[in-house]
Amino acid sequence: MTTANERYLQVQHVNKVFTRDNVSNQVLADVNLTVKRGEYISIIGHSGCGKSTLLNIVAGLSTATDGYVILDGKEVNEPGPDRSLVFQNHSLLPWLTVYENVALAVNKVCKHKNKKERHEWILHNLNLVGMSHAIERRPGEISGGMKQRVGIARALAMEPKLLLLDEPFGALDALTRAHLQDEVMRIQAELNNTVLMITHDVDEAVLLSDKIVMMTNGPKATIGEILEIDLPRPRSRIELANDPQYNHYRGEVLRFLYEKQQKVKPIASVKTAESKAAVAAG
Template sequence: MTSNYLELSDVGMRFATPKGWFDALVNVNLKIAKGEFISLIGHSGCGKSTVLNLVAGLNDPTAGGIILDGREVAGPGPERSVVFQNHALLPWLSVYQNVELAVRQVMKGAGKAQIDEQVRYYLSLVQMDHALDKKPHEISGGMKQRVGIARALSLQPKVLLMDEPFGALDALTRAHLQDALMEIQAELHNTVIMITHDVDEAVLLSDRIVMMTNGPAATIGEILDITLPRPRDRVALADNPDYHHLRQQVLSFLYEKHSKVTRLKSKADSKAAVA
């Protein structure tokens, strides 16, 4: 892996509100290697989505900066694809056409045969090449998300950004897509940043888990290296003591942060009651 492929340096983000400035993020420093799989985890309101939006170029940081492959991130670009919890497929286009639209963006001037080859390749990666002509309303939620991932990958991004991509799916579908994502990343070696609330998902998929402190003024609290060998088998990991130890470390961090916030809120409520 190439070190410092993606680097966030002293990144901060503040928003104007009727009550004044709100600091969402402060002093976020993170170096990500090429081909690394990073999970962002933390309680609601800890700035995970803000980090993702900044890397995607959907917002500009109010402090610090972000460098990807030697260039500063300034606005959205095809080298950073986003997969949202909602697949966001165009309902009037077929599965094939939804991916074709993205392929044409990165293969301007390419012939019909070349484009067709690429569309079919990315749909085969997510095992959706059997449903080329179906419209989004004709396929299941898990299938829609597979097509969304294929579309994002077809842009050939340097970084794949995923915002709780499996959060709305049932447990069995989620497990299948997690396995598919591990296989795809092993083949394409994409750099991936994924937001998740699922501790097991984070440990299973990641090379490192970035644990965020609670907001406001959220930042990186701890970074946990996931040293489990690849390829990973979820069934085998069920009896793996290292897996359970890593899982416990993440849970301990999340529980301690939640307990601290609860204690502080209780103190504030008590003071307000006395006043």
């Protein structure tokens, strides 16, 4: 019998159809996903497979044509503070300081806290992402990586049940991206957040995730395979570079994406990580 924590987030039989000028386009078809509390889930697939559409439905920014989303026992029908979304673009207001950008969210959501408590909470979250030294700077005065740190701090300050990341590192250079990935791993380990992230980066997905959800090509995209990542935490990208299991997982995702790119029916469904590793070793 599954517990509430084991089905913390449920996406059930979700379809999404867009209609314009009497022409309908089904983007998602019968998407089903169950996420445990505290899990880190990556969604990967080729462009046009409905990743962002699915994330927007979970965020409450878009409604499913059919099906439903349940988060912690409550159906999702609209945006809410129990879900925070971090975009690829930092989405900071340029006329506000770093502190004020985070305060905007805190003052809206944390009305149960008094002024002093809100101030301390803002500083706490900026310190969590290493940005407490830049509280008086405006977005134009800090780097792209620092802007994303502030965006993550703002999202975390809302104390969401679910953190949604839409390619949060996609616009960053390789070194900054790697550093922020390490920071997100550290924060997720500390806070035990439940995270749903869209990515195009296979290495990023394997490094960060507990499960990788692989989407089929659109239209009528759905979940093709779900790969469980059984790697101990904390994870080091340096140590994992030559790890056979890490490279096995990486190869499985690349295989899936290549097959979809070639429009070839997958040879076989994904087995458990243990059985696949045994076959590879044998």
